[in-house]
Amino acid sequence: MSRKRLIAIALAGAIGLAVPAANAGVAVRSVDTSSYPVLRVSVLTSDPSSQAPTLRENGVAVRVDRAENLGAEKSVVLAIDRSQSMRGAPLAHAIAAARSFVDSKPAPDRVAVASFATRPQMLTDFSTERGDAVGALGAIQVDPVQGTTLYDSIVKSSNVLANEPLEARVIIVVTDGNETRSSASLDDAIAAARQAGTAIYVVAIESPKFNPAPLHKLAEETGGVYHGTTSSATLSTQYAAIASELRRTWMLDYATTARPGDTAFLEATWNSEKSVPKPITLPASLGPGSDDAKPSHLLPAVFYKTVLGTQMMAIVSFFIVLIAASLALTTVKGARLKKRLAPHLAPDVKVKRKQERERLAAAAGLFNATESAFSGWKLWKRLDRLVERSDLPVRTVEVFYVMCGLALVGGLIATMMSPSMLITLAAFAAGGLAPVAFVWFKASRRLKAFENQLPDVLITLAAALKAGHSFKAGLQTIVDEGNPPASKEFHRVLAETRLGKPLEAALWDMSERLGSKNFDFVITAVKIQQQVGGSLAGLVDMVADTVRQRQQFIRKVKGLTAMGRAGAYTLVALPFFIAIAITIINPIYMEPLYHTQTGHMLIYAGLGMMAFGSLILKKIVSFKG
Incomplete structure (x- = not known):
């Protein structure tokens, strides 16, 4: 067996052993802090997958705002060094390796070809057609003038990539020499690549005079990888390795809670695999941080350096602004004149007592403005x-502001406890609806109490009418001998009639306030009796008996449908109970449901189907008598 063949077999075996080692586990490779507070993290998984990794910062799960897989559709610039040092076999191998990469690229990928020597050139526009890139690669020739403008080529390619519609962007650079003639610096090249959201993969043909340190930094700080080789014959292998890495590389964006100057530990999790926590130190130049002097000595440091402290400061600031706005709106025309005349006038006892009784008097202007703005809305009514x-x-305006305050507090607490936007929105809605739920509960309870009193109230009214009293006198008897809420409502009816309002209109207003269908039935019967005549006492007795029978029938229906309602409550509550139980027992198992877009879609679909099923079950077990 020839010596060349033995070398080829050994090389293939070494590559075969290296690939599994490289593919083992999941790793956080680099972190881009240029868009602080949004950090871009490059994560390499062990195998290609459509499931994005999750991130933890200092042990706390974070919400990933954007996840890009570089193996999916992307824009790629193939930058080839055509300086004099690449003459002969190196350039031929580089072109052949680039052609192999283009031939095997996914169909949606948009590829452009660039070259650089004494000046950078974009040889093609971005295109999904392989023929355009292959033709441009075949036309590359060695520059007759000596020099390398690698950094200028990176800047130019990044600027072109910044206008690409695809969010995943990659530059693959092949070079064998050191930078010599660029007007841009290494930092300029890195900044341009970061601004364009581009990962740079460097394939370097190393020689004794070659300095790999700048290219290592260029790749690492842009989310790419440096690939070094001593022979241009292995460039195809390096391109194949890059293609494999792109399929396993994810670019994750999230908003960090760390402050400039702080050190945070990032940990990636994918398919039950966890990476080694990677420490990152945010540059103090991004803003005031732990390396700077404390901003103020008025408050403890906890209010500046912890999430809970900053959230408390935000809440206090909100209420300060609210109070300032309310005080500004409470300025009444003529208040200054009244204040100057007050010492010379007799004290008004009624006004003083009214001022003492008024709650939140300082916010009267704000409340009046709110009522004027929303009083015409149906929801407000x-x-x-x-x-x-x-x-x-x-x-009503006080309930409205309590809703706003509880919604804000619920949203802030949820934000501190969980990074999930779904949980934050749910807590915000729950906080805002909690006062409405309480008011609805009190109204329902009061209506139920009135419904229970109504038959006895009608019997009392009928007895008064039989004793020869008038209808108003019968109502006064209910007020004197009855209990709230019936006595209070009829007292209001009589007070309105004394002020000149017709009795019929006052009773209809009472019916609208209460929302009682049985009382509507009573008012309708009394109105008909007034039009056609007859014994009012007998009519009221008959209506009282009818109302009592209706209530007994409704109670019977509720008893017969109790099992169905209990089953409906169980079916609705069971998914929530199971989700909470599994989350407590095995939170890692439930993380994809809470922290991935697919999981959120499943939650939305499940809630929608549960709501639809609840409506059907309610329709089955409900009865309108």
């Missing part, structure tokens, strides 16, 4: 009716 029906000692 419905909320106003609900507050009136609950008989709580609050105004």
Whole structure:
């Protein structure tokens, strides 16, 4: 067996052993801090996959805002060094290796060809057609003038890539010499690549005079990899390795909670594999950090350096602005004149007591402005009716601002506890709807109490009418001898009639306030009796008996459908119970559901189907009597 053949077999075996070693595990390769507070992390997985890795910062899961797989559709610049040092076999091998890469590229990839020597050139535009790139590669020739402008080529290619529609962008550079003639520096090349969101992969043909350090830095700080070889004959192998790495490389963007000057530890997880935590130190130049003097000595450092502290400061700032706005809006025309005349006028006892009773008087201007802005909205009217029906000692505008405050607090707490936007939105909605739910509960409870009192109230009214009293006198009897809420509502009806409002209109207003269908039935019967005549006492007795029978029938229906309602509650609550239980037992198993786009889509679909099923179950077990 020839010596060349033995060398080839040994080389193939070495590559075969190296590939599994390189593919083992998951690793955080580089972190780009140029877009702080958004960090771009390059993660290499052990195998190609459509599932993006997850990230943890200092042991806490973070929300990945954007995940790009470099093996998916991307824009690629193939930059070939055509300086004099590449004359002969090196340039021929570089072109052949680039052609192999183009031939095996995925169909959606957009490829452009560039070359550099004494000046950089873009030989083609980006195209998915392989023929364009292959033709441009075949036309590359050695530059007759000595010199290498590698950094200028990187800057030019990055600027072109910045206008590409595909978000995944890669530059693959082949060179065998040191930088000599570029007007741009290494830092300029890195900054241009970062601004364009480009990862640079360097294939270097190393020689004794070759300095790989700048190219190592160029690749590492842009999310790429440096590949060094001593022979141009292995360039095809290096291109194949880069193609494999691109399929396994993910670029992940997330918003960090670390401050400039702090050191954070990043850990990637993929397919139950975890990387070694990678320490990153954010440059203090990005902003005031731990290396700078403390911004203020008025508050402890915890208010500046912890998430909870900064969130508390945000809440305090919000309420300071709210109070300032309310004080500005409470300025009443003529207040200054009233203040100057007050010492010369007799004190108004009623006004003083009213001022003492007013709650949140400082916010009266803000409340009045809010009521004026929203009073015409249907939702505002419905909320106003609900507050009136609950008989709580609050105004609608006060409930509105309590909703806003609880929604803000719920959203902030959820943001501190979990990076998931879904959980944050759910907490925001839950906080905002909590006051409405409480008011609705009080209104329903009050309505139920009135419904239970209504038959006895009607019997009392019928007895008063039989004793010869008038209808108003019968209502006064209910007020004197009854219990709230019936006595309170009828007292309001009588007060409105004393002020000149017709009794029929006052009763209809009471019916709208309460929302009682049985009371609507009573008012309709009384109105008909007034038009056609007859015994009002007998009619009220008959209506009282009808209302009592309706209530008994509704209770019977509820008893018969109790099992169905219990089953509906169980079916709705079971998925939430199982999700919470599995999350507590095995949180890693549930992470894809909470922290991936596919998982979020499954949650949305599940909630939608549960809502639809709940409506169907409610339709089955509900009864309108």
